[in-house]
Amino acid sequence: MKPAPFRYAAPASLEEALALKAEHGDEAKFLAGGQSLVPAMNFRLAQPAVLIDLNGLDALAYVKAEGGTVRIGAMTRYHTLQRDKTIGSKVALMAEALPEVAHPAIRNRGTLGGNLSHADPASELPAVVLALGGTLHARSKKGARAITAKDFFVGVLTTALANDELLAEIELPVFPPRSGTCFLEVARRKGDYAMMGVACAVTLDAGGACSDVHLAYCNAGETPVAAPKAAQALKGQRLDDKTARDAAEMAKGEIRPFGNVHASVDYQRHLAGVLTRRALIAAYGRARA
């Protein structure tokens, strides 16, 4: 199908984009890579009256390492992130997840900010940003506000962004030494949405026991879903097959998958258990390396 008519605006500056959004509110949509919004418009599931195209705003596309964090501009495309050396070395969890996001032609357009703002719980990157404990920086005509990843994802396709706000920057912490991460998913076909996916980060103390563990899942509920109880239970523990299995069993109870035509709820939980165990062991090995 074809999109319903709309007014197209291509602002030349962030300030101009924010002014347009403040003026039109819910009637307006920001257009980032368009790989989710344009299909929704073609189906007329989305019919914004005003489309504010951010693709001319080169100032919103960057990756910067600063102190203990990496800052990513919202308009940075997956393709760029996948090839970025800073992401590869300092945000390895994201680098590992990116090749699983759709197909090359989609990754050439899709952006990190667009992905997170779309808040599809089946998508990989919300789970990655949640596992990393990222901070999402929103901008509006009125000012700026920081939102933790935990608070950002509110529901299916719903974020904490107000109707005059734009997600402008994603700030990700760089894990300390003796940390390892792993992203694993099971999809029916390369590039499809995962039936289940896990983003995992493990930090070890000097004695080799877990001092910090993060687990987050995609396609496991209305938002990216964390498993804080399983992560907490591993603290002070050494990771081995037994402790990884126990944590995986706990995590299976913490997620809230819906089930679908390709995977029942039971099967999704089963996958979560298997993937959690494998991801923990892999992240542990990388933390020790």
Place this chain on the structure above:
Amino acid sequence: MSHKVSLTVNGTAHTREVEARLLLSDFLRHDLGLTGTHVGCEHGVCGACTILLDGVPVRSCLMFAAQINGKSITTVEGLSADGKLSPLQEAFRDAHGLQCGYCTPGILTTMTAFLAETPKPSEGDIREALSGNLCRCTGYQNIVDAVKLAAERMSAKP
């Protein structure tokens, strides 16, 4: 309200007035008459409408014509020159890499960019690169063979 766009398609400059909601795929087909770009699903899944935007493959059904001012586009019509097929196109003919041909333009543009970036791909690389393009005739086997053949021929040339 219409928007003026100036762009280059297959080396030729064009300037047109377009309505905001006109998809790039429809602009290429209806406004420029370049019907080699096929329209399948119109939601980014099938890959038939894939074109090269400044050299990289993108879905033309997921962009608006109003967005492409100043850009350079290559469609399947631009892959051959002076009536001579590209090595990839020749390999598709020789290896019987198509049957009905509906998906072929999107596959050719996708794999042209893939081979430029990956001159010596493994079969696994080829299958992964093809995963975003649906073909309902061939079972993909001959498409994979065609891409392999093209890679061999292209890397054999000095």
